[in-house]
Amino acid sequence: MSQFDFDQRLQRAATGAQKYDNRKALxxxxxxxxxxxxxxxxxxxxxxxxxxxxxAAHPIYxxxxxxxxxYQAIQAWYLKRFDWQINKTDLMMCPGVVPSxxxxxxxxxxxxxxxxxxxxxxxxxxxxxxxxGRKLIENPLLATExxxxxxxxxxxxxxxxxxxxxxxxxxxxxxxxxxxxxLRALLAIAEQTGLVILSDEIHADLxxxxxxxxxxxxxxxxxxxxxxxxxxxxxxxxxxxxxxLVVPDPAQKQAIDAEFKRWHVSAANPFSIVATEAAYRSxxxxxxALLDYVEQTRQQVCxxxxxxxxxxxxxxxxxxxxxxxxxxxxxxxxxxxxNFWVQQAGVGLSPGxxxxxxxxxxxxxxxxxxxxxxxxxxxxxxxxxxxxxxxxQS
Ligand SMILES: Cc1ncc(COP(=O)(O)O)c(C=O)c1O
Numbered sequence: 001m002s003q004f005d006f007d008q009r010l011q012r013a014a015t016g017a018q019k020y021d022n023r024k025a026l027x028x029x030x031x032x033x034x035x036x037x038x039x040x041x042x043x044x045x046x047x048x049x050x051x052x053x054x055x056a057a058h059p060i061y062x063x064x065x066x067x068x069x070x071y072q073a074i075q076a077w078y079l080k081r082f083d084w085q086i087n088k089t090d091l092m093m094c095p096g097v098v099p100s101x102x103x104x105x106x107x108x109x110x111x112x113x114x115x116x117x118x119x120x121x122x123x124x125x126x127x128x129x130x131x132x133g134r135k136l137i138e139n140p141l142l143a144t145e146x147x148x149x150x151x152x153x154x155x156x157x158x159x160x161x162x163x164x165x166x167x168x169x170x171x172x173x174x175x176x177x178x179x180x181x182x183l184r185a186l187l188a189i190a191e192q193t194g195l196v197i198l199s200d201e202i203h204a205d206l207x208x209x210x211x212x213x214x215x216x217x218x219x220x221x222x223x224x225x226x227x228x229x230x231x232x233x234x235x236x237x238x239x240x241x242x243x244x245l246v247v248p249d250p251a252q253k254q255a256i257d258a259e260f261k262r263w264h265v266s267a268a269n270p271f272s273i274v275a276t277e278a279a280y281r282s283x284x285x286x287x288x289a290l291l292d293y294v295e296q297t298r299q300q301v302c303x304x305x306x307x308x309x310x311x312x313x314x315x316x317x318x319x320x321x322x323x324x325x326x327x328x329x330x331x332x333x334x335x336x337x338x339n340f341w342v343q344q345a346g347v348g349l350s351p352g353x354x355x356x357x358x359x360x361x362x363x364x365x366x367x368x369x370x371x372x373x374x375x376x377x378x379x380x381x382x383x384x385x386x387x388x389x390x391x392x393q394s
Contacts, residue, residue: 004286006042006293007370023348032348033377038172038322040236040368042290044275047282048235051274064268066093073280074244078229080284081205084215092245092253094260095267097202097228100245101128103263104198104226105164107255109134114162118150119356120324122172122200126356129166137162140357141174147316148174152185159193169216170203173355173364174324175317177211180219187220196252199227202243203320205234205287208295211318223249226256234287235279236368242272294321297371301378308382321368324352328361330388337363344384347377 013020013030019037024030043049071088078084094100101124105115111133117125118139129136139155141148148171159165167186170177190197199216207213217225230243247253260266301323302314311329327337334353341347341363352362367374 002289002293004289004293006290007372008043009370009373010041010043012041027342027348029342029346032342032346033373033380034348035366035369035374035377036348036350036364038233038320038366039238040290040321041370041373042236042368044236045279045283045286047278048237048275051278052271055270055274061270064270064273066268066273067277070273070277073277074229077280078215082213082215082218084218086246087248090246090248090253092247092257092260093267094228094243094245095265096241097200097230097232097243098124098128099265100228100243100256101125101166101198101200102132103256103259104245105129105132105134107259108196108226108252109163113164114158116155116158116162116165116195117356118168118171120173120352120359120362121168121355123354123356125166125168125200134164138357141171141176143358148176150178150182150186152182152189155186156189156192159189159195162193162195165190165195165197167197167199167216168203169199169201170206170213170319172203172320173322173350173352173359173362174315175320175322177207177213177318180214183214183216183219187216187224190224191221196223197225199225201227202230202233204229206291206294206321207319208291208298208317213319217246217248223252226252231276231279231283235275235283237272237275237279240269240272240275242267242269242276293371294367297367297374298323300371301367301374304375304378304382308378309385312385321366323365323367325349325363325365326361327352327363330361330385332361334360337361340384340388341381344387345377345380347380 019034023032075086078086114135114137115129116137116139118141137158139151139158142151204213217227227246232238305314313326315324334351338351341349350364352359
């Protein structure tokens with residue numbers, strides 16, 4: 001038996017948790033099983049809590065530096081887990097991945113320049129491009145029988161009219177862990193066209209069923225790839241807002257740094273620093289147990305859907321704790337589909353339409369919660385479908 005109790009139900013309602021306390025505003029009722037926001041309903045590693053408590057015990061929370069030990073913890077983690085040697089001088093501490101995307105766009109492109117994204121994808125990618133006055137170029141993923149793929153043919157053409165490409169690796173919401181062949185093909189396009197790639201690898205640690213994540217930068221030349229990394233998803237500390245960019249090109253690094261300085265924002269928060277360090281130093285056994293737990297949940301959910309709701313197809317995933325459900329057989333528009341799951345099933349999912357082109361008729365379901373809660377949600381969804389079938393027949 002695992003030494004970690006992922007079955008434990010922790011009360012999150014009325015703690016300010018977005019996933020729980022925003023239900024009324026978003027779904028119109030506050031009793032849905034919330035499987036939407038991409039954080040986990042599991043306690044983070046106990047070493048993280050202990051480090052936070054120890055830091056809190058010192059009653060001065062003034063301006064902070066980033067200690068060498070933080071850099072070392074990040075470097076050691078990536079070397080061990082991905083055989084990726086990150087130079088300290090390439091690492092920039094940032095107050096989150098989404099702000100880093102905005103900073104990179106501002107620093108590396110001009111208003112009107114093309115920025116490519118691959119929908120269906122994490123929706124802040126779109127707003128990061130449009131809100132900074134850049135031109136959004138979409139290269140939709142190809143949905144095949146064997147899962148999603150990048151459309152490298154259209155990308156080769158689009159890359160001629162773009163400065164930056166934002167890769168989601170692994171890909172939220174479709175759960176793809178890109179293989180080395182695809183990543184090398186992407187880099188070949190970047191090399192031919194001068195395209196710079198910003199690789200958002202926030203989900204890199206969340207690998208299911210023996211999948212292997214390859215950091216794109218490991219395969220690339222300096223200047224081709226900037227990588228966004230964070231312990232936030234991995235260890236369920238996203239509310240602490242610390243991430244890093246790996247920027248091997250000094251001129252790019254200087255330009256991005258200037259962006260953050262212009263906004264006068266810093267990631268030097270004493271709590272996020274100790275939490276991240278503790279997670280990387282002491283959280284490995286917890287993470288491995290977590291991944292086993294989520295994978296078992298995924299298998300049970302897939303088996304349940306296959307038996308009870310075979311008309312809803314579950315996209316095979318290799319990474320993330322997010323399932324991408326193809327609900328098009330229900331033949332509902334996106335509003336009706338969302339309403340159906342909320343009102344009839346009492347389950348709060350993320351509508352696929354949020355993730356742009358290719359998302360209509362899909363829903364994203366978060367699996368990172370105690371298994372009996374996830375299975376309860378599945379049961380309620382199956383009952384809602386049964387009810388619908390009954391109504392349609394009568
Ligand atoms: C691909 C991706 N990037 C970034 C984020 C959020 O990063 P941050 O909270 O550090 O801004 C998420 C959260 O779901 C995500 O899925």
